[in-house]
Amino acid sequence: xxxxxxxxxxxxxxxxxEFNAVTPENEMKWDTIERSRGSFNFGPADQIVGQAASHxxxxxxxxxxxxxxxxxxxxxxxDANTLRxxxxxHITTTMNHYKGKILAWDVVNEAFADGGSGQHRPSVFQNLPxxxxxxxxxxxxRAADSSAKLCYNDYNIENWSDAKTQGVYRMVRDFKSRGVPxxxxxxxxxxxxxxxxxxxxxxxxxxxxxGVDVQITELDIAQAPTTAYANTVRACMNVxxxxxxxxxxxRDSDSWRAGENPLLFDRGGNKKPxxxxxxxxLGGTAKRSTAALPGSAARPATSDTALPSAFSxxxxxxxxPPQAGLDPQHRRAQGPVGRLLQRQLPRVRQCRRLxxxxxxxPELHRLVPGQLGHAPLPGPRRHRHGVPDGATGVLLRxxxxxxxxxxxxxxxxxxxxxHQQPQPAGAPRATSTRRCRTSSARTxxxxxxxxxx
Numbered sequence: 001x002x003x004x005x006x007x008x009x010x011x012x013x014x015x016x017x018e019f020n021a022v023t024p025e026n027e028m029k030w031d032t033i034e035r036s037r038g039s040f041n042f043g044p045a046d047q048i049v050g051q052a053a054s055h056x057x058x059x060x061x062x063x064x065x066x067x068x069x070x071x072x073x074x075x076x077x078x079d080a081n082t083l084r085x086x087x088x089x090h091i092t093t094t095m096n097h098y099k100g101k102i103l104a105w106d107v108v109n110e111a112f113a114d115g116g117s118g119q120h121r122p123s124v125f126q127n128l129p130x131x132x133x134x135x136x137x138x139x140x141x142r143a144a145d146s147s148a149k150l151c152y153n154d155y156n157i158e159n160w161s162d163a164k165t166q167g168v169y170r171m172v173r174d175f176k177s178r179g180v181p182x183x184x185x186x187x188x189x190x191x192x193x194x195x196x197x198x199x200x201x202x203x204x205x206x207x208x209x210x211g212v213d214v215q216i217t218e219l220d221i222a223q224a225p226t227t228a229y230a231n232t233v234r235a236c237m238n239v240x241x242x243x244x245x246x247x248x249x250x251r252d253s254d255s256w257r258a259g260e261n262p263l264l265f266d267r268g269g270n271k272k273p274x275x276x277x278x279x280x281x282l283g284g285t286a287k288r289s290t291a292a293l294p295g296s297a298a299r300p301a302t303s304d305t306a307l308p309s310a311f312s313x314x315x316x317x318x319x320x321p322p323q324a325g326l327d328p329q330h331r332r333a334q335g336p337v338g339r340l341l342q343r344q345l346p347r348v349r350q351c352r353r354l355x356x357x358x359x360x361x362p363e364l365h366r367l368v369p370g371q372l373g374h375a376p377l378p379g380p381r382r383h384r385h386g387v388p389d390g391a392t393g394v395l396l397r398x399x400x401x402x403x404x405x406x407x408x409x410x411x412x413x414x415x416x417x418x419h420q421q422p423q424p425a426g427a428p429r430a431t432s433t434r435r436c437r438t439s440s441a442r443t444x445x446x447x448x449x450x451x452x453x
Contacts, residue, residue: 003027003047005254010269014250021058021103023217023246024048028061029069034090037073042097049101060217060246061102063109063153064091065137067123080128087125087133088140095144104149106186106217107141108134112154118167134171135180142181153186153217160199160206169207176210186217190248190257195221195228201235208241218248220255220262226277229264233281 001022005011015022026032027044034040052059065087077083095105111134113121120126125133134152141150152172157165168185175182185207189196197203204214216236221228236242249255253267264275 001025001048002254003044006047006051011250011254014265014269016055019057021060021244021246022048022052023060023062026069028094029063029066030074030090031069031071033094035071037086040093040097049098053101058103059101061098061105063106064094064141065107065125066109067121067125068110070124075124077124077128083124083128084136087137091137091140092144095141095148099145100147102148104151104184105141106153107150108137109153110155112164112167114156114164116163118163135175138175138181149183149213150181151184151186151215152182153188155188155190158187158189158200158203159197160203165203172207172210172212176212182212184213184215186215188218189216189232190218191221191228191232193222193225193228195225196232196235200232201238204235204239204242208239213241213243214239215242215244215246217246219245220248220257222257222260222262224262224264224272224274226273229274230277230281233278237281
């Protein structure tokens with residue numbers, strides 16, 4: 001997202017209605033934050049972080065170390081030790097400023113060369129500190145904020161057989177084998193009209209098998225063909241560690257590829273056919289129903305795209321009771337946000353859908369992020385929850401928090417669903433909840449949006 005467009009009513013309406021996480025386009029890049037050495041300007045980025053916080057959206061920090069959009073004073077450094085100190089200070093100062101507010105950071109961006117070498121691209125960072133600058137950046141980032149997810153982000157690494165993809169894969173494999181702190185890999189996914197390569201899901205799966213999360217971080221597809229968008233989303237949905245999809249802009253007019261009309265909303269802010277294909281791939285449907293849920297009055301079909309009438313999931317665990325460390329007013333998990341690595345909770349199975357109710361909490365606040373966990377028990381347990389007819393939005397696969405103050409083995413892998421009821425123009429945003437059934441308890445349910453850049 002762009003801070004300069006928040007005053008655009010159409011832009012802001014779509015942003016707040018459709019998305020649950022944001023990535024600043026330029027506001028966190030080096031030439032904005034530290035244009036002069038040692039002089040940090042966080043104003044534009046603070047505006048985005050504040051806006052996101054006020055609308056319950058999470059933030060992906062983009063980006064700490066990149067060869068482009070560097071101020072000239074960085075590019076002109078000729079001493080390796082000087083540049084190393086400058087880089088580490090920039091990472092530390094920036095991450096300290098946003099500590100506890102950023103879900104994940106693109107620590108290093110686009111460090112690998114195009115073409116067949118599979119090696120790092122020439123840059124001031126590569127030319128002076130050398131190959132070790134990426135590892136140093138990640139170690140510095142972990143020291144600055146131990147809770148934020150640390151990601152490597154790049155383009156043209158979606159095709160498994162490409163030399164560039166293989167180069168990044170070898171780096172991640174090496175980092176994981178030596179304990180270099182890397183949590184995730186971002187695939188920018190700037191595609192042509194043909195959409196993703198046929199091996200895209202294989203690529204995601206192979207990286208995930210190294211023990212990192214994978215995300216689609218800057219998705220746009222020339223002319224927004226419905227099949228290409230659906231195939232991209234399905235590739236992510238089919239990989240359990242694919243934890244996010246971000247589109248790089250909202251309307252076609254907001255895109256850096258505006259002439260190719262690559263996004264989900266046209267220049268007037270209207271949903272394009274690709275929007276529906278994405279919704280369907282995420283589990284939604286265009287079918288409209290007038291059947292009422294138990295305890296609710298029947299409602300006529302609406303012109304909005306509807307979410308499916310029900311979702312289901314199964315696991316070998318039971319819902320865990322509320323724990324300490326929660327804000328008593330909203331029952332919202334406090335502290336760092338992020339996804340607990342499988343190795344920290346080896347016996348916990350993640351569910352793809354949500355559920356949790358807080359007794360004694362007003363209906364509007366019952367369903368919040370970070371309230372679902374599993375404890376290993378034999379035998380399956382199935383849950384099913386309904387979504388009101390006419391509810392709009394698209395589903396994000398997962399959204400996680402850690403509940404602080406608990407031993408590692410008791411921490412929760414968390415999931416959230418939230419949905420928005422259709423609202424008249426100008427009406428306040430409201431989250432609605434509906435009851436659902438388990439074999440032993442009643443819970444609340446909702447659906448969530450997904451992410452935009």
